[in-house]
Each structure stands twice: as C-alpha cells, then as structure tokens.
Amino acid sequence: MSAAHAPTVIVLAAGRGTRMRSSTPKVLHDLCGLPLVGWPLRAAGEVGAHRTVVVDQPARVLDGHLPADVQIVEQHADRHGDGTAGAVIAATDLIDPDRPVVVLTGDAPLVTGEVVAGLLATHAAEGNSATVLSAELPDPGQLGRVVRDADGAVLKIVETKVAGDATPEELLIREVNAGVYCFSGDRLLAALPRVGGDNAQGEKYLPDVLGILRADGDRVGAHQAPTPEIVLGANDRAELAVVREVLQARIHEAHLRAGVTIVNPASTVIDDGVRIEADATIEPGCVLRGTTTIAAGAVVGPHTTAIDATIGAGATVLHSHVLGAVAEAGSTIGPFSYLRPGTLLREGAKAGAFVELKNADVGKGSKVPHLSYIGDAEIGPGTNIGAATITSNYDGYHKHRTTIGAGVRTGVDTTFVAPVTVGDDAYTGAGSVITKDVPAGALGIARERQKNIEGYAEQAAARAAAKD
Incomplete structure (x- = not known):
C-alpha cells in the first residue's frame, strides 16, 4: 500500500471490561505474549498505518502500556457520547479526511493485517464510502446479519438479539457483521455528527453511520473474511x-x-x-x-x-x-x-x-x-x-x-x-x-580430621537402656 493511501487506524479500547472480573484492564490481559490490544495494533502495523489511535477511558488506564508511536485519546461521555460511535467521535481530530479510516476493536485479536489489507482493497475497488468486514457462519446465533441488495452492496445490518428485530428471511442469512469497518475519511467525518443516541442504552452506535451514508446516496459494501473465527472477541x-x-x-x-x-x-x-x-x-x-x-x-x-x-x-x-x-x-x-x-x-x-x-x-x-x-x-x-x-x-x-x-x-x-x-x-x-x-x-582442603571412637555403638545402647 502506498504511503499516500495508508489508513488511519482507530482501535476502540475504552470499555470497562467488567466481565473479566479483574483489576487489570481487559485489553491488557496477556494473550500469547502480547496484551489483548496488542493484536489489533499489530494488524495496524502490518498494513502500514499512517496513524494509529487508541481510544481509552478518561482514566487513561493504557498510559505506559502501548508503543510510543500510538496516540491515545479519551472518550468522555459528556462530550462524545457513549458507544462505539462516541469512541470514534473522540478521535475525530486525528482523522485525515483524505485517507481511509479503519476501525478495529481492542478485544478482537483475530483480525490480522492480511484481513485488514483485504478490507481496504475491497473498499477502494468498489468505490465504497464504508465497507464492513463480514464473515459467514454455519450458526450465526444472535450476531447482526448483513443484508445486501441486488447489486451486492450492503443495504443494512439487522440486529437479532431481540425477537422481532429481524424477519424470518433475514434470520436465515449466515453472513454476519464482524464489527470492523473501513470508511472514507471525509464521509465518516460528515456522518458522525448525525449519529444519535435514541435507543434503550442511550448510546451512539457506529453501524448507524452506514444507514446515514446510504441515505446520502453513498455505497456501503462488505468484505467477507476467509475464516469464521474472525468474529470472535474476548469479553470474559x-x-x-x-x-x-x-x-x-x-x-x-x-x-x-x-x-x-x-x-x-x-x-x-x-x-x-x-x-x-x-x-x-x-x-x-x-x-x-x-x-x-x-x-x-x-x-x-x-x-x-x-x-x-x-x-x-x-x-x-x-x-x-x-x-x-x-x-x-x-x-x-x-x-x-x-x-x-x-x-x-x-x-x-x-x-x-x-x-x-x-x-x-x-x-x-x-x-x-x-x-x-x-x-x-x-x-x-x-x-x-x-x-x-x-x-x-x-x-x-x-x-x-x-x-x-x-x-x-x-x-x-x-x-x-x-x-x-x-x-x-x-x-x-x-x-x-x-x-x-x-x-x-x-x-x-578445609575440614576436621576424621576421628573414630571405638565401641561407640555399645556405649549408645547402654545409655538408652539406662534411660528405660
């Protein structure tokens, strides 16, 4: 990848990770010799990221634990909003509008540089404003389904955790959202201010950007990962x-x-x-x-x-x-x-x-x-x-x-x-x-000379008998 097209990579790592039940921040747990967050950072390095940004908690628990060339920003709920879109909003000052932006999560370590490179290639080849990393699973469970239109573009991502969110036909789809995205920098910056928090959790969700871009007439695509385990994360x-x-x-x-x-x-x-x-x-x-x-x-x-x-x-x-x-x-x-x-x-x-x-x-x-x-x-x-x-x-x-x-x-x-x-x-x-x-x-030689005491065994036995 040429330096002119090297992406900005944003790694979302501001979650509290309470399900780990640990005093160690979730993304700092050891995983095969690297902290959990070290794996997406490696992927960023493998694709030659122009800039790598990690979104941290306000307490900056990751200070001193990341490579020197990684920039840390803090996600403040009052300024940026909670949720994944709020995390990306916290990094907007570091987004170059002329470069692609890849968003990874700090607790999803199985996304490799090779996969990110494929995502970037699909994004460029299809002329997308946003490209979703997807995977096909034999049993998608409650993961969000990727719904495509007749031309293969992404029409929407349908959540399935609550009954009625998806139609029976949509539940048959086996292609799911892996939670990794590539955006054109200028289009992401244009869409982020319009993401609302009108949901039960009151959070700003990054997938909502896809719908905003579609409404603007932009193309949203998907790049399917070669293996299904790409969707696995580490929440506990x-x-x-x-x-x-x-x-x-x-x-x-x-x-x-x-x-x-x-x-x-x-x-x-x-x-x-x-x-x-x-x-x-x-x-x-x-x-x-x-x-x-x-x-x-x-x-x-x-x-x-x-x-x-x-x-x-x-x-x-x-x-x-x-x-x-x-x-x-x-x-x-x-x-x-x-x-x-x-x-x-x-x-x-x-x-x-x-x-x-x-x-x-x-x-x-x-x-x-x-x-x-x-x-x-x-x-x-x-x-x-x-x-x-x-x-x-x-x-x-x-x-x-x-x-x-x-x-x-x-x-x-x-x-x-x-x-x-x-x-x-x-x-x-x-x-x-x-x-x-x-x-x-x-x-x-530094030891006492040997001295043998004749009849010692009989003397010892006699002393023992006298005590009895």
Missing part, C-alpha cells in the same frame, strides 16, 4: 481462552511450516515473540515465553519452561526452567535444573540434575553435574564441579563472586565462601569449606 476469561486457542494454533502452524518439530502442539505453549529455527525439536509439555530464541538442532523438553532464554544450536534442555539465561551450542541442561538471569552456559558446558545457576559464567566444556548451587561465579573452561558444591555468595548484606579457573576439579560437597579464587588445574578435597584462595595446581 472464557472467551479469552477460546481466542487464545486459535492464536496458539496459528503460532504453532507457523513454526511447523518453518521446519520446527513440535511433538505435541496440544500440550505446548509458545508465545508470539519466541523465535525458533528450523530443525529444532520441542518436546511435549513445554512453555516458551517472552523473547526466547531456540537455534537449529536444539531439543527442548519434555516439560521445560524457557522465558527470555537463549538456547544454542544442538543444545538440550530436559525437564528444566530457564529464565533470562543463555545456553550456547551443544550445552546440556537438566533434568530438574534452574538457570536464572545472568547465567551463561558456554559451548558444550553442562548443568546437570538438580542444579541451580544464577549470574554465573560456566566455561566451555565445563560441568556442574548435579545437586549444586553456583551463584555469582565465573568458571573457566574444562572444569568439573563435584556434586553438592555451593558458592556461598551472600554475607547478609552484599553479594560476592567466586572465581574458579580452567581445568579445576572440585571434590563433592565443597562450599566456596565468596569472595574466593581457585586457580587453574587446582583441586579441592571433598567436604571442604574453602574460605581462602587456592593457588593454581594446588589441593585445597
């Missing part, structure tokens, strides 16, 4: 779950067609912002969120959560939780490991079973095999950390770092009391509490 949490299922299926399909193996999509959650390369494998039970990236050949799962994580080529992550951490190519994680923010597992390194790493740099090929906590530490390449090793990094006031060199072999159950440095090729004895630096190539 049950409906949010339904649209989430549709969006999640779209995300899965895109990854599958791009060469990613998702073994069981039904048990897999993938946010929109997740990037996965071809030939990666996602096992069942995985949750991939935020800005997570997964490189080719990596195997993630089963039952792994990765949030804002980076998983390198050929890495494996089994039954683990990776949050804001980086696992480079060929590294292995799990089972039952927890990698926390600031962790870097370098190429070929290992975080084994029941290992927690926090703000730790684990060198190339190094291993933290099992039952260990390594926090605020640097580990050189080729080092092996014995089971149940701990970096004691917190003195009750401040965090301190532990530095362990290359080729180090620590004994099981070693505690490093930071700050402490262990040189290259050094060893520690099992059960040691290391409070001083260990020079390169040295063995650090």
Whole structure:
C-alpha cells in the first residue's frame, strides 16, 4: 500500500471490561505474549498505518502500556457520547479526511493485517464510502446479519438479539457483521455528527453511520473474511481462552511450516515473540515465553519452561526452567535444573540434575553435574564441579563472586565462601569449606580430621537402656 493511501487506524479500547472480573484492564490481559490490544495494533502495523489511535477511558488506564508511536485519546461521555460511535467521535481530530479510516476493536485479536489489507482493497475497488468486514457462519446465533441488495452492496445490518428485530428471511442469512469497518475519511467525518443516541442504552452506535451514508446516496459494501473465527472477541476469561486457542494454533502452524518439530502442539505453549529455527525439536509439555530464541538442532523438553532464554544450536534442555539465561551450542541442561538471569552456559558446558545457576559464567566444556548451587561465579573452561558444591555468595548484606579457573576439579560437597579464587588445574578435597584462595595446581582442603571412637555403638545402647 502506498504511503499516500495508508489508513488511519482507530482501535476502540475504552470499555470497562467488567466481565473479566479483574483489576487489570481487559485489553491488557496477556494473550500469547502480547496484551489483548496488542493484536489489533499489530494488524495496524502490518498494513502500514499512517496513524494509529487508541481510544481509552478518561482514566487513561493504557498510559505506559502501548508503543510510543500510538496516540491515545479519551472518550468522555459528556462530550462524545457513549458507544462505539462516541469512541470514534473522540478521535475525530486525528482523522485525515483524505485517507481511509479503519476501525478495529481492542478485544478482537483475530483480525490480522492480511484481513485488514483485504478490507481496504475491497473498499477502494468498489468505490465504497464504508465497507464492513463480514464473515459467514454455519450458526450465526444472535450476531447482526448483513443484508445486501441486488447489486451486492450492503443495504443494512439487522440486529437479532431481540425477537422481532429481524424477519424470518433475514434470520436465515449466515453472513454476519464482524464489527470492523473501513470508511472514507471525509464521509465518516460528515456522518458522525448525525449519529444519535435514541435507543434503550442511550448510546451512539457506529453501524448507524452506514444507514446515514446510504441515505446520502453513498455505497456501503462488505468484505467477507476467509475464516469464521474472525468474529470472535474476548469479553470474559472464557472467551479469552477460546481466542487464545486459535492464536496458539496459528503460532504453532507457523513454526511447523518453518521446519520446527513440535511433538505435541496440544500440550505446548509458545508465545508470539519466541523465535525458533528450523530443525529444532520441542518436546511435549513445554512453555516458551517472552523473547526466547531456540537455534537449529536444539531439543527442548519434555516439560521445560524457557522465558527470555537463549538456547544454542544442538543444545538440550530436559525437564528444566530457564529464565533470562543463555545456553550456547551443544550445552546440556537438566533434568530438574534452574538457570536464572545472568547465567551463561558456554559451548558444550553442562548443568546437570538438580542444579541451580544464577549470574554465573560456566566455561566451555565445563560441568556442574548435579545437586549444586553456583551463584555469582565465573568458571573457566574444562572444569568439573563435584556434586553438592555451593558458592556461598551472600554475607547478609552484599553479594560476592567466586572465581574458579580452567581445568579445576572440585571434590563433592565443597562450599566456596565468596569472595574466593581457585586457580587453574587446582583441586579441592571433598567436604571442604574453602574460605581462602587456592593457588593454581594446588589441593585445597578445609575440614576436621576424621576421628573414630571405638565401641561407640555399645556405649549408645547402654545409655538408652539406662534411660528405660
């Protein structure tokens, strides 16, 4: 679309969303990694909107939650009126009369940029003053029917929620109004002041603009969406779950067609912002969120959560939780490991079973095999950390770092009391509490010598019998 014909997009988001039963504004509820309102905003971006306007409540609950290039206006009932037309009236100062205007709703996330582009194309090709997005449903229920004239133009939209609103013939129509509109900017501006609120709710309804334009002799058309789910919105949490299922299926399909193996999509959650390369494998039970990236050949799962994580080529992550951490190519994680923010597992390194790493740099090929906590530490390449090793990094006031060199072999159950440095090729004895630096190539041992007490078992039994 040329810049000269780029539309103004208005997203209606001033509803209170009481049916969500939530302190979070309805359009800010998370939906596959974006707020609900983020999906129509994405559609606006995909069609190259000249200007994107979001209509908010007077309390401006969306401030600070929208992209910087989105303009927010407030809908005040006393100035603009309630209802969808009142919301558009609130944005009239930002409507360019020489550009098409697309009106989306903030709680209808299934309308894509491709669908909006089709709506705009139909609007231009037919020379319409207004074009309605419609969909054909096998069971239209109580949705408004699109009634066309003999030439295919839209004659009217008939509401069906109240008995008698529609004739029996109109109720047989399966084409319904999806609640998305395209208007010629000048004709919309001319019609809006004439929308009244003479109805039971006292609200100004945007579909009334269609009748005004028809009365003026303008043509009103309809663009039928390719799939029926386009009409789905999210007015409560049950409906949010339904649209989430549709969006999640779209995300899965895109990854599958791009060469990613998702073994069981039904048990897999993938946010929109997740990037996965071809030939990666996602096992069942995985949750991939935020800005997570997964490189080719990596195997993630089963039952792994990765949030804002980076998983390198050929890495494996089994039954683990990776949050804001980086696992480079060929590294292995799990089972039952927890990698926390600031962790870097370098190429070929290992975080084994029941290992927690926090703000730790684990060198190339190094291993933290099992039952260990390594926090605020640097580990050189080729080092092996014995089971149940701990970096004691917190003195009750401040965090301190532990530095362990290359080729180090620590004994099981070693505690490093930071700050402490262990040189290259050094060893520690099992059960040691290391409070001083260990020079390169040295063995650090810090434990009491073993003492055996002969006859202890008999003495213990005698003491127990005496108490009886």
